[in-house]
Amino acid sequence: MQRIEESLSLETALPLFDLHGTDAVEVFNTQGQVIGVLTRTDIEKAQHNAALGQLVGECMRYRVTGMLPSGEVKNVDAFGFDQEPMRSLLDALHDGVYVTDANGITVTINKAYERITGISRDKVVGFHMADLVKAGLISKSASLEVIRERRPITLVQTIHDSRKIVVTGTPMFSADGSIAYVVTNVRDITELLLAKHAQEQLEQIQRIREAYQVPEVKALSAPGVITSQQTEPCFALAKRVAKSTAKILIQGETGTGKTLLARYIHQQSERADGPFMELNCTAFPEGLLEAELFGYAAGAFTGAAPRGKQGLLDVAHGGTLFLDEIGDLPLALQVKLLKVVEENRYLPVGGTTFRHANVRLITATHQDLNDRVKHGFFREDLFYRISVVPLWLPPLRQRRDEVIPLLNYYLDYFNQLHEVQRCWSPEALELLSNYSWPGNIRELINLTERLAVTALYEEITTTALPNEVFPSTPFSQEPASGDLRQQVMQFEKQLILQALTRHGTTRAAAAALGIDQSTLVKKQRRWHQTTH
Protein backbone atom coordinates (compact mmCIF):
# COMPACT_ATOMS: atom_id res chain seq x y z
CA MET A 1 0.00 0.00 0.00
CA GLN A 2 1.21 3.43 -0.79
CA ARG A 3 0.49 6.75 0.85
CA ILE A 4 -0.55 9.39 -1.59
CA GLU A 5 0.06 12.98 -0.59
CA GLU A 6 -2.80 14.38 -2.58
CA SER A 7 -6.39 15.36 -2.03
CA LEU A 8 -8.88 13.18 -3.79
CA SER A 9 -12.15 13.69 -5.48
CA LEU A 10 -14.08 11.12 -7.43
CA GLU A 11 -12.72 12.74 -10.58
CA THR A 12 -9.15 12.99 -9.46
CA ALA A 13 -8.78 9.70 -7.60
CA LEU A 14 -8.45 7.27 -10.46
CA PRO A 15 -5.79 9.15 -12.44
CA LEU A 16 -3.82 9.48 -9.18
CA PHE A 17 -4.00 5.77 -8.57
CA ASP A 18 -2.54 5.30 -12.04
CA LEU A 19 0.06 7.96 -11.52
CA HIS A 20 1.33 6.40 -8.34
CA GLY A 21 0.89 2.85 -9.62
CA THR A 22 -1.15 1.90 -6.60
CA ASP A 23 -4.44 0.14 -6.01
CA ALA A 24 -5.23 1.34 -2.49
CA VAL A 25 -4.77 4.38 -0.27
CA GLU A 26 -5.16 5.05 3.40
CA VAL A 27 -7.52 7.86 4.24
CA PHE A 28 -6.72 10.11 7.18
CA ASN A 29 -8.84 12.62 8.98
CA THR A 30 -7.56 16.08 9.84
CA GLN A 31 -6.15 14.79 13.13
CA GLY A 32 -4.07 12.31 11.17
CA GLN A 33 -6.05 9.26 12.20
CA VAL A 34 -6.60 6.58 9.60
CA ILE A 35 -10.29 6.32 8.96
CA GLY A 36 -10.24 3.75 6.21
CA VAL A 37 -8.62 2.25 3.23
CA LEU A 38 -9.82 3.03 -0.23
CA THR A 39 -9.12 0.79 -3.17
CA ARG A 40 -9.23 1.47 -6.87
CA THR A 41 -12.12 -1.01 -7.15
CA ASP A 42 -14.03 0.88 -4.42
CA ILE A 43 -13.82 4.02 -6.41
CA GLU A 44 -14.74 2.37 -9.68
CA LYS A 45 -17.72 0.72 -8.01
CA ALA A 46 -18.67 3.88 -6.16
CA GLN A 47 -19.65 5.46 -9.41
CA HIS A 48 -22.36 2.83 -9.84
CA ASN A 49 -23.20 1.85 -6.26
CA ALA A 50 -25.01 4.38 -4.15
CA ALA A 51 -24.14 2.91 -0.76
CA LEU A 52 -20.48 2.60 -1.60
CA GLY A 53 -20.63 6.00 -3.22
CA GLN A 54 -21.72 7.40 0.14
CA LEU A 55 -18.84 5.68 1.88
CA VAL A 56 -16.36 6.95 -0.67
CA GLY A 57 -17.94 10.37 -0.40
CA GLU A 58 -17.50 10.22 3.38
CA CYS A 59 -13.86 9.25 2.94
CA MET A 60 -13.38 12.05 0.51
CA ARG A 61 -14.29 14.51 3.23
CA TYR A 62 -11.02 13.69 4.83
CA ARG A 63 -7.73 14.14 3.26
CA VAL A 64 -5.15 11.69 2.23
CA THR A 65 -3.05 14.74 1.72
CA GLY A 66 -0.66 15.99 4.32
CA MET A 67 1.21 12.78 4.90
CA LEU A 68 4.83 13.72 4.96
CA PRO A 69 7.32 11.09 3.77
CA SER A 70 8.33 10.66 7.39
CA GLY A 71 4.80 9.59 8.19
CA GLU A 72 4.20 12.69 10.28
CA VAL A 73 0.75 14.21 9.80
CA LYS A 74 0.81 17.71 8.41
CA ASN A 75 -2.21 19.74 9.37
CA VAL A 76 -3.86 20.69 6.09
CA ASP A 77 -5.06 23.87 7.81
CA ALA A 78 -1.55 24.82 8.80
CA PHE A 79 -2.36 28.49 8.42
CA GLY A 80 -5.21 28.12 10.88
CA PHE A 81 -8.02 29.43 8.69
CA ASP A 82 -10.46 27.16 10.49
CA GLN A 83 -9.09 27.95 13.95
CA GLU A 84 -9.28 30.89 16.36
CA PRO A 85 -8.64 33.81 16.08
CA MET A 86 -8.75 33.58 12.29
CA ARG A 87 -12.20 32.04 12.35
CA SER A 88 -13.69 34.92 14.39
CA LEU A 89 -12.00 37.38 12.09
CA LEU A 90 -13.46 35.73 9.00
CA ASP A 91 -16.87 35.55 10.66
CA ALA A 92 -16.74 39.29 11.32
CA LEU A 93 -16.54 40.05 7.58
CA HIS A 94 -19.64 41.14 5.68
CA ASP A 95 -18.53 39.37 2.48
CA GLY A 96 -18.53 35.61 2.30
CA VAL A 97 -15.15 33.86 2.43
CA TYR A 98 -14.40 30.39 1.10
CA VAL A 99 -10.97 28.81 1.60
CA THR A 100 -9.66 25.70 -0.10
CA ASP A 101 -6.30 24.09 0.09
CA ALA A 102 -3.99 23.78 -2.89
CA ASN A 103 -5.88 20.72 -4.10
CA GLY A 104 -9.37 22.15 -3.97
CA ILE A 105 -10.49 20.65 -0.67
CA THR A 106 -12.61 23.06 1.32
CA VAL A 107 -10.78 24.22 4.46
CA THR A 108 -13.29 26.67 5.87
CA ILE A 109 -16.11 29.07 5.10
CA ASN A 110 -17.28 32.03 7.17
CA LYS A 111 -20.72 32.92 8.53
CA ALA A 112 -21.37 35.45 5.78
CA TYR A 113 -20.87 32.71 3.21
CA GLU A 114 -23.48 30.60 5.00
CA ARG A 115 -25.84 33.61 5.15
CA ILE A 116 -25.38 34.59 1.51
CA THR A 117 -25.60 31.11 0.02
CA GLY A 118 -27.69 29.24 2.57
CA ILE A 119 -25.07 26.48 2.43
CA SER A 120 -23.96 25.27 5.88
CA ARG A 121 -20.31 24.51 6.61
CA ASP A 122 -20.86 20.81 7.29
CA LYS A 123 -21.97 20.42 3.66
CA VAL A 124 -18.71 21.74 2.23
CA VAL A 125 -15.80 21.67 4.69
CA GLY A 126 -13.57 18.74 3.87
CA PHE A 127 -15.17 18.22 0.46
CA HIS A 128 -13.43 18.61 -2.84
CA MET A 129 -14.76 21.46 -4.95
CA ALA A 130 -15.29 19.17 -7.95
CA ASP A 131 -17.68 17.02 -5.91
CA LEU A 132 -19.60 20.07 -4.71
CA VAL A 133 -20.06 21.18 -8.30
CA LYS A 134 -21.11 17.66 -9.25
CA ALA A 135 -23.61 17.55 -6.39
CA GLY A 136 -25.10 20.77 -7.80
CA LEU A 137 -24.39 22.78 -4.65
CA ILE A 138 -22.57 25.43 -6.68
CA SER A 139 -22.53 26.00 -10.44
CA LYS A 140 -18.79 26.34 -11.01
CA SER A 141 -15.70 26.53 -8.88
CA ALA A 142 -13.47 29.59 -8.85
CA SER A 143 -10.96 27.80 -6.59
CA LEU A 144 -10.28 25.02 -9.13
CA GLU A 145 -9.84 27.67 -11.85
CA VAL A 146 -7.37 29.52 -9.63
CA ILE A 147 -5.43 26.32 -8.97
CA ARG A 148 -5.32 25.61 -12.70
CA GLU A 149 -4.44 29.15 -13.77
CA ARG A 150 -2.36 30.21 -10.73
CA ARG A 151 -3.91 33.69 -10.85
CA PRO A 152 -6.95 35.47 -9.38
CA ILE A 153 -10.22 34.55 -11.09
CA THR A 154 -13.61 36.26 -10.83
CA LEU A 155 -16.81 34.60 -11.91
CA VAL A 156 -20.53 34.68 -11.24
CA GLN A 157 -22.00 31.59 -9.62
CA THR A 158 -25.60 30.61 -9.48
CA ILE A 159 -26.45 28.96 -6.21
CA HIS A 160 -29.27 26.57 -5.43
CA ASP A 161 -32.12 29.09 -5.11
CA SER A 162 -30.94 30.84 -8.29
CA ARG A 163 -29.42 33.72 -6.39
CA LYS A 164 -26.40 35.17 -8.14
CA ILE A 165 -23.12 35.60 -6.32
CA VAL A 166 -19.92 37.06 -7.64
CA VAL A 167 -16.82 35.23 -6.42
CA THR A 168 -13.18 36.21 -6.67
CA GLY A 169 -10.67 33.52 -5.91
CA THR A 170 -7.09 34.53 -5.13
CA PRO A 171 -4.14 32.15 -4.77
CA MET A 172 -2.05 32.33 -1.57
CA PHE A 173 1.48 31.19 -2.40
CA SER A 174 3.96 29.40 -0.10
CA ALA A 175 7.56 30.49 0.16
CA ASP A 176 8.52 27.88 -2.46
CA GLY A 177 6.09 29.41 -4.96
CA SER A 178 3.53 26.63 -4.78
CA ILE A 179 -0.12 27.42 -4.04
CA ALA A 180 -0.89 26.93 -0.34
CA TYR A 181 -4.53 28.05 -0.31
CA VAL A 182 -7.13 29.63 -2.46
CA VAL A 183 -9.05 32.35 -0.65
CA THR A 184 -12.28 33.29 -2.35
CA ASN A 185 -14.45 36.21 -1.38
CA VAL A 186 -18.10 36.05 -2.22
CA ARG A 187 -20.60 38.83 -2.65
CA ASP A 188 -24.32 38.51 -3.19
CA ILE A 189 -25.18 40.54 -6.28
CA THR A 190 -28.90 39.91 -6.11
CA GLU A 191 -29.18 43.28 -4.35
CA LEU A 192 -26.87 44.85 -6.90
CA LEU A 193 -29.07 43.47 -9.66
CA LEU A 194 -32.10 44.97 -7.94
CA ALA A 195 -30.26 48.28 -7.79
CA LYS A 196 -29.45 47.87 -11.48
CA HIS A 197 -33.13 47.33 -12.18
CA ALA A 198 -33.89 50.56 -10.31
CA GLN A 199 -31.15 52.25 -12.32
CA GLU A 200 -32.72 51.00 -15.56
CA GLN A 201 -36.02 52.48 -14.47
CA LEU A 202 -34.33 55.80 -13.86
CA GLU A 203 -32.70 55.61 -17.28
CA GLN A 204 -36.10 54.87 -18.76
CA ILE A 205 -37.47 58.04 -17.18
CA GLN A 206 -34.47 59.93 -18.49
CA ARG A 207 -35.08 58.57 -22.00
CA ILE A 208 -38.71 59.67 -21.82
CA ARG A 209 -37.57 63.09 -20.71
CA GLU A 210 -35.13 63.30 -23.60
CA ALA A 211 -37.72 62.01 -26.06
CA TYR A 212 -39.86 64.99 -25.24
CA GLN A 213 -36.88 67.29 -24.80
CA VAL A 214 -38.07 68.23 -21.37
CA PRO A 215 -35.25 70.22 -19.86
CA GLU A 216 -34.60 69.85 -16.16
CA VAL A 217 -36.97 72.15 -14.37
CA LYS A 218 -34.96 75.24 -13.54
CA ALA A 219 -35.91 77.99 -11.16
CA LEU A 220 -37.71 80.63 -13.14
CA SER A 221 -35.61 83.65 -12.31
CA ALA A 222 -37.61 86.84 -12.52
CA PRO A 223 -35.84 88.41 -15.54
CA GLY A 224 -36.26 85.11 -17.48
CA VAL A 225 -39.92 85.84 -17.99
CA ILE A 226 -40.66 89.06 -19.79
CA THR A 227 -44.17 90.31 -19.31
CA SER A 228 -46.07 93.38 -20.41
CA GLN A 229 -49.45 94.96 -19.83
CA GLN A 230 -50.82 92.42 -22.29
CA THR A 231 -49.54 89.33 -20.46
CA GLU A 232 -49.30 90.40 -16.80
CA PRO A 233 -52.97 89.60 -16.08
CA CYS A 234 -52.50 86.12 -17.52
CA PHE A 235 -49.43 85.39 -15.33
CA ALA A 236 -51.16 86.89 -12.28
CA LEU A 237 -54.20 84.66 -12.76
CA ALA A 238 -51.92 81.66 -13.37
CA LYS A 239 -50.19 82.34 -10.03
CA ARG A 240 -53.52 82.59 -8.21
CA VAL A 241 -54.85 79.30 -9.52
CA ALA A 242 -51.54 77.45 -9.29
CA LYS A 243 -52.18 76.51 -5.66
CA SER A 244 -55.60 75.01 -6.43
CA THR A 245 -56.23 71.72 -8.22
CA ALA A 246 -58.32 73.39 -10.94
CA LYS A 247 -57.58 72.12 -14.45
CA ILE A 248 -56.00 74.77 -16.62
CA LEU A 249 -56.20 75.04 -20.40
CA ILE A 250 -53.66 77.39 -22.01
CA GLN A 251 -54.42 78.70 -25.46
CA GLY A 252 -52.19 80.66 -27.78
CA GLU A 253 -50.30 80.51 -31.06
CA THR A 254 -47.19 78.41 -31.35
CA GLY A 255 -44.16 79.90 -29.59
CA THR A 256 -46.15 82.31 -27.42
CA GLY A 257 -44.93 80.71 -24.18
CA LYS A 258 -47.57 78.11 -23.33
CA THR A 259 -45.00 75.60 -22.06
CA LEU A 260 -43.21 78.30 -20.12
CA LEU A 261 -46.50 79.32 -18.50
CA ALA A 262 -47.31 75.68 -17.64
CA ARG A 263 -43.91 75.32 -15.98
CA TYR A 264 -44.47 78.57 -14.12
CA ILE A 265 -47.77 77.22 -12.76
CA HIS A 266 -46.02 74.02 -11.69
CA GLN A 267 -43.36 76.00 -9.86
CA GLN A 268 -45.94 78.12 -8.10
CA SER A 269 -47.93 75.05 -7.05
CA GLU A 270 -47.66 72.74 -4.06
CA ARG A 271 -46.19 70.16 -6.42
CA ALA A 272 -43.14 72.26 -7.26
CA ASP A 273 -40.81 69.61 -5.82
CA GLY A 274 -42.38 66.87 -7.94
CA PRO A 275 -41.62 66.17 -11.61
CA PHE A 276 -42.86 68.31 -14.49
CA MET A 277 -43.47 66.14 -17.54
CA GLU A 278 -44.50 67.32 -20.96
CA LEU A 279 -46.06 65.42 -23.84
CA ASN A 280 -46.87 66.82 -27.23
CA CYS A 281 -49.96 64.96 -28.44
CA THR A 282 -48.98 65.39 -32.08
CA ALA A 283 -45.58 63.78 -31.59
CA PHE A 284 -46.66 60.12 -31.89
CA PRO A 285 -49.10 57.92 -33.77
CA GLU A 286 -52.09 56.87 -31.64
CA GLY A 287 -50.76 53.47 -30.44
CA LEU A 288 -47.43 54.86 -29.36
CA LEU A 289 -49.02 57.89 -27.77
CA GLU A 290 -51.20 55.62 -25.65
CA ALA A 291 -48.16 53.62 -24.51
CA GLU A 292 -46.18 56.78 -23.74
CA LEU A 293 -49.03 58.30 -21.77
CA PHE A 294 -50.48 55.29 -19.96
CA GLY A 295 -47.53 52.86 -20.11
CA TYR A 296 -47.93 49.19 -20.85
CA ALA A 297 -48.06 45.99 -18.84
CA ALA A 298 -45.36 43.32 -19.05
CA GLY A 299 -45.62 41.42 -22.37
CA ALA A 300 -48.50 43.65 -23.55
CA PHE A 301 -47.50 43.21 -27.20
CA THR A 302 -44.75 41.75 -29.36
CA GLY A 303 -41.60 43.79 -28.91
CA ALA A 304 -42.77 45.28 -25.60
CA ALA A 305 -40.13 45.51 -22.89
CA PRO A 306 -40.42 42.33 -20.79
CA ARG A 307 -40.96 44.24 -17.56
CA GLY A 308 -43.50 46.61 -19.11
CA LYS A 309 -43.04 50.34 -19.26
CA GLN A 310 -44.10 53.24 -17.14
CA GLY A 311 -46.29 55.83 -18.78
CA LEU A 312 -45.89 59.57 -18.24
CA LEU A 313 -48.87 59.49 -15.89
CA ASP A 314 -46.73 57.29 -13.66
CA VAL A 315 -43.49 59.16 -14.20
CA ALA A 316 -45.18 62.47 -13.34
CA HIS A 317 -46.57 60.99 -10.09
CA GLY A 318 -46.72 63.71 -7.44
CA GLY A 319 -46.00 66.40 -10.04
CA THR A 320 -47.51 67.99 -13.13
CA LEU A 321 -48.29 66.49 -16.52
CA PHE A 322 -48.45 69.05 -19.31
CA LEU A 323 -50.26 67.85 -22.43
CA ASP A 324 -49.44 70.16 -25.31
CA GLU A 325 -51.60 70.22 -28.47
CA ILE A 326 -54.42 68.48 -26.59
CA GLY A 327 -56.75 69.31 -29.51
CA ASP A 328 -54.98 66.59 -31.50
CA LEU A 329 -55.46 63.84 -28.91
CA PRO A 330 -57.23 60.94 -30.71
CA LEU A 331 -60.82 60.34 -29.59
CA ALA A 332 -60.10 56.88 -28.13
CA LEU A 333 -57.43 58.37 -25.87
CA GLN A 334 -59.75 61.23 -24.93
CA VAL A 335 -62.02 58.59 -23.33
CA LYS A 336 -59.10 57.20 -21.33
CA LEU A 337 -57.97 60.68 -20.32
CA LEU A 338 -61.49 61.54 -19.19
CA LYS A 339 -61.27 58.63 -16.71
CA VAL A 340 -58.02 60.07 -15.39
CA VAL A 341 -59.60 63.51 -15.01
CA GLU A 342 -62.79 62.23 -13.40
CA GLU A 343 -61.62 59.23 -11.37
CA ASN A 344 -57.84 59.62 -11.13
CA ARG A 345 -57.29 56.13 -12.51
CA TYR A 346 -56.30 54.47 -15.75
CA LEU A 347 -55.44 51.12 -17.34
CA PRO A 348 -51.97 50.68 -18.83
CA VAL A 349 -51.99 49.15 -22.33
CA GLY A 350 -52.56 45.39 -21.91
CA GLY A 351 -53.07 45.81 -18.16
CA THR A 352 -55.92 44.33 -16.17
CA THR A 353 -55.71 46.41 -13.02
CA PHE A 354 -56.29 50.14 -12.75
CA ARG A 355 -53.46 52.38 -11.64
CA HIS A 356 -53.93 55.43 -9.49
CA ALA A 357 -53.00 58.73 -11.09
CA ASN A 358 -51.60 61.48 -8.90
CA VAL A 359 -50.81 64.30 -11.33
CA ARG A 360 -51.86 67.84 -11.86
CA LEU A 361 -53.02 68.13 -15.45
CA ILE A 362 -52.34 71.24 -17.50
CA THR A 363 -53.29 71.23 -21.17
CA ALA A 364 -52.55 73.58 -24.05
CA THR A 365 -53.56 74.07 -27.64
CA HIS A 366 -53.06 76.51 -30.49
CA GLN A 367 -56.41 75.47 -31.94
CA ASP A 368 -59.92 76.69 -31.22
CA LEU A 369 -61.14 73.80 -29.04
CA ASN A 370 -64.75 74.99 -29.23
CA ASP A 371 -64.51 74.57 -32.94
CA ARG A 372 -62.95 71.09 -32.56
CA VAL A 373 -65.87 70.16 -30.28
CA LYS A 374 -68.38 71.54 -32.80
CA HIS A 375 -66.89 69.42 -35.59
CA GLY A 376 -66.83 66.27 -33.45
CA PHE A 377 -63.03 66.04 -33.12
CA PHE A 378 -62.99 66.74 -29.40
CA ARG A 379 -65.25 65.39 -26.67
CA GLU A 380 -67.36 68.10 -25.12
CA ASP A 381 -67.28 66.51 -21.63
CA LEU A 382 -63.47 66.40 -21.70
CA PHE A 383 -63.30 69.97 -22.96
CA TYR A 384 -65.31 71.26 -19.99
CA ARG A 385 -63.32 69.12 -17.56
CA ILE A 386 -59.90 70.34 -18.66
CA SER A 387 -60.76 73.99 -19.18
CA VAL A 388 -61.98 74.98 -15.74
CA VAL A 389 -59.53 77.89 -15.88
CA PRO A 390 -58.77 78.97 -19.45
CA LEU A 391 -55.68 81.13 -19.95
CA TRP A 392 -54.80 82.90 -23.21
CA LEU A 393 -51.39 84.09 -24.33
CA PRO A 394 -51.62 86.74 -27.05
CA PRO A 395 -49.28 86.54 -30.07
CA LEU A 396 -46.11 88.63 -29.91
CA ARG A 397 -47.45 91.10 -32.51
CA GLN A 398 -50.02 92.07 -29.88
CA ARG A 399 -47.35 92.39 -27.18
CA ARG A 400 -45.09 94.92 -28.90
CA ASP A 401 -43.86 96.27 -25.55
CA GLU A 402 -42.15 92.95 -24.92
CA VAL A 403 -40.17 92.76 -28.17
CA ILE A 404 -37.24 95.03 -27.25
CA PRO A 405 -36.87 93.64 -23.69
CA LEU A 406 -36.98 90.11 -25.16
CA LEU A 407 -34.39 91.00 -27.83
CA ASN A 408 -32.08 92.47 -25.19
CA TYR A 409 -32.63 89.64 -22.74
CA TYR A 410 -31.89 86.92 -25.26
CA LEU A 411 -28.93 88.77 -26.83
CA ASP A 412 -27.37 89.01 -23.34
CA TYR A 413 -28.06 85.33 -22.87
CA PHE A 414 -26.44 84.30 -26.19
CA ASN A 415 -23.52 86.71 -25.66
CA GLN A 416 -22.72 84.74 -22.53
CA LEU A 417 -23.40 81.37 -24.11
CA HIS A 418 -21.26 81.96 -27.20
CA GLU A 419 -18.75 84.26 -25.49
CA VAL A 420 -19.37 87.19 -27.84
CA GLN A 421 -20.17 90.86 -27.21
CA ARG A 422 -22.99 91.84 -29.55
CA CYS A 423 -25.37 94.75 -29.24
CA TRP A 424 -28.33 95.91 -31.31
CA SER A 425 -28.13 99.06 -33.43
CA PRO A 426 -31.10 101.40 -32.80
CA GLU A 427 -32.24 100.94 -36.46
CA ALA A 428 -32.20 97.14 -36.11
CA LEU A 429 -34.26 97.34 -32.89
CA GLU A 430 -36.69 99.69 -34.62
CA LEU A 431 -37.17 97.29 -37.52
CA LEU A 432 -37.48 94.21 -35.29
CA SER A 433 -40.01 95.80 -32.96
CA ASN A 434 -42.29 96.48 -35.93
CA TYR A 435 -41.92 92.99 -37.37
CA SER A 436 -44.94 90.66 -37.11
CA TRP A 437 -43.11 87.62 -35.62
CA PRO A 438 -45.37 84.85 -36.97
CA GLY A 439 -43.31 82.29 -35.02
CA ASN A 440 -43.64 84.45 -31.88
CA ILE A 441 -41.02 84.29 -29.10
CA ARG A 442 -39.46 81.09 -30.44
CA GLU A 443 -38.74 82.84 -33.75
CA LEU A 444 -37.32 85.85 -31.89
CA ILE A 445 -34.99 83.61 -29.88
CA ASN A 446 -33.79 81.72 -32.97
CA LEU A 447 -33.07 84.89 -34.89
CA THR A 448 -31.23 86.44 -31.94
CA GLU A 449 -28.99 83.41 -31.55
CA ARG A 450 -28.31 83.26 -35.28
CA LEU A 451 -27.31 86.91 -35.37
CA ALA A 452 -25.20 86.61 -32.21
CA VAL A 453 -23.06 83.96 -33.85
CA THR A 454 -23.09 85.12 -37.48
CA ALA A 455 -22.89 88.93 -37.29
CA LEU A 456 -19.60 90.31 -38.65
CA TYR A 457 -19.36 93.22 -36.26
CA GLU A 458 -20.06 93.85 -32.62
CA GLU A 459 -23.08 95.96 -33.47
CA ILE A 460 -25.91 94.11 -35.17
CA THR A 461 -27.15 96.53 -37.80
CA THR A 462 -29.99 96.31 -40.30
CA THR A 463 -27.55 94.82 -42.84
CA ALA A 464 -27.39 91.64 -40.83
CA LEU A 465 -31.17 91.20 -40.62
CA PRO A 466 -33.01 88.70 -42.83
CA ASN A 467 -35.35 89.81 -45.63
CA GLU A 468 -38.57 88.94 -43.90
CA VAL A 469 -38.16 91.54 -41.14
CA PHE A 470 -38.12 94.41 -43.68
CA PRO A 471 -41.50 95.92 -44.43
CA SER A 472 -42.38 95.46 -48.06
CA THR A 473 -42.35 98.77 -50.01
CA PRO A 474 -45.71 100.19 -51.04
CA PHE A 475 -44.71 99.58 -54.69
CA SER A 476 -44.63 95.88 -54.23
CA GLN A 477 -48.35 95.84 -53.51
CA GLU A 478 -49.18 97.67 -56.73
CA PRO A 479 -50.01 95.60 -59.80
CA ALA A 480 -47.35 96.08 -62.48
CA SER A 481 -48.50 98.26 -65.38
CA GLY A 482 -47.09 99.73 -68.63
CA ASP A 483 -44.91 98.14 -71.26
CA LEU A 484 -42.04 95.76 -70.51
CA ARG A 485 -39.48 98.56 -70.12
CA GLN A 486 -41.69 100.44 -67.63
CA GLN A 487 -42.40 97.25 -65.65
CA VAL A 488 -38.69 96.39 -65.49
CA MET A 489 -37.98 99.92 -64.23
CA GLN A 490 -40.70 99.58 -61.59
CA PHE A 491 -39.25 96.31 -60.39
CA GLU A 492 -35.73 97.80 -60.35
CA LYS A 493 -36.98 100.73 -58.29
CA GLN A 494 -38.59 98.35 -55.83
CA LEU A 495 -35.32 96.43 -55.39
CA ILE A 496 -33.31 99.61 -54.91
CA LEU A 497 -35.77 100.99 -52.35
CA GLN A 498 -35.66 97.73 -50.42
CA ALA A 499 -31.85 97.81 -50.43
CA LEU A 500 -31.89 101.38 -49.21
CA THR A 501 -34.24 100.56 -46.32
CA ARG A 502 -32.18 97.61 -45.42
CA HIS A 503 -28.67 99.04 -45.70
CA GLY A 504 -29.36 102.59 -44.67
CA THR A 505 -26.96 104.40 -47.10
CA THR A 506 -26.73 104.61 -50.92
CA ARG A 507 -23.17 103.35 -50.70
CA ALA A 508 -24.08 100.18 -48.75
CA ALA A 509 -27.23 99.60 -50.85
CA ALA A 510 -25.22 99.93 -54.10
CA ALA A 511 -22.58 97.54 -52.79
CA ALA A 512 -25.25 95.03 -51.85
CA LEU A 513 -26.81 95.27 -55.33
CA GLY A 514 -23.41 95.06 -57.04
CA ILE A 515 -23.64 98.45 -58.79
CA ASP A 516 -21.74 101.72 -58.43
CA GLN A 517 -23.00 104.21 -55.91
CA SER A 518 -23.12 106.86 -58.72
CA THR A 519 -25.36 104.58 -60.86
CA LEU A 520 -27.77 104.16 -57.94
CA VAL A 521 -27.88 107.89 -57.28
CA LYS A 522 -28.49 108.60 -61.00
CA LYS A 523 -31.41 106.19 -61.03
CA GLN A 524 -32.87 107.87 -57.92
CA ARG A 525 -32.62 111.26 -59.68
CA ARG A 526 -34.33 109.87 -62.76
CA TRP A 527 -37.35 108.69 -60.73
CA HIS A 528 -37.49 112.04 -59.05
CA GLN A 529 -37.61 113.80 -62.42
CA THR A 530 -40.32 111.49 -63.80
CA THR A 531 -42.57 111.91 -60.72
CA HIS A 532 -42.28 115.76 -60.60
Ligand SMILES: Nc1ncnc2c1ncn2[C@@H]1O[C@H](COP(=O)(O)OP(=O)(O)OP(=O)(O)O)[C@@H](O)[C@H]1O
Ligand atom coordinates in the same frame (compact mmCIF):
# COMPACT_ATOMS: atom_id res chain seq x y z
N1 LIG B 1 -42.58 85.67 -21.42
C1 LIG B 1 -41.46 85.11 -21.85
N2 LIG B 1 -40.28 85.67 -21.53
C2 LIG B 1 -39.13 85.12 -21.96
N3 LIG B 1 -39.07 84.02 -22.73
C3 LIG B 1 -40.23 83.42 -23.07
C4 LIG B 1 -41.47 83.93 -22.65
N4 LIG B 1 -42.45 83.14 -23.13
C5 LIG B 1 -41.82 82.17 -23.84
N5 LIG B 1 -40.50 82.33 -23.80
C6 LIG B 1 -39.51 81.44 -24.44
O1 LIG B 1 -39.94 81.26 -25.80
C7 LIG B 1 -39.73 79.93 -26.24
C8 LIG B 1 -41.03 79.34 -26.72
O2 LIG B 1 -41.90 79.23 -25.60
P1 LIG B 1 -42.79 77.95 -25.34
O3 LIG B 1 -42.09 76.71 -25.77
O4 LIG B 1 -43.29 78.03 -23.96
O5 LIG B 1 -43.96 78.24 -26.39
P2 LIG B 1 -45.23 77.32 -26.72
O6 LIG B 1 -46.39 78.24 -26.83
O7 LIG B 1 -45.33 76.22 -25.74
O8 LIG B 1 -44.86 76.77 -28.14
P3 LIG B 1 -45.51 75.47 -28.87
O9 LIG B 1 -46.97 75.70 -28.97
O10 LIG B 1 -44.85 75.47 -30.20
O11 LIG B 1 -45.13 74.32 -28.01
C9 LIG B 1 -39.15 79.19 -25.06
O12 LIG B 1 -37.74 79.16 -25.20
C10 LIG B 1 -39.52 80.06 -23.87
O13 LIG B 1 -38.58 79.95 -22.81
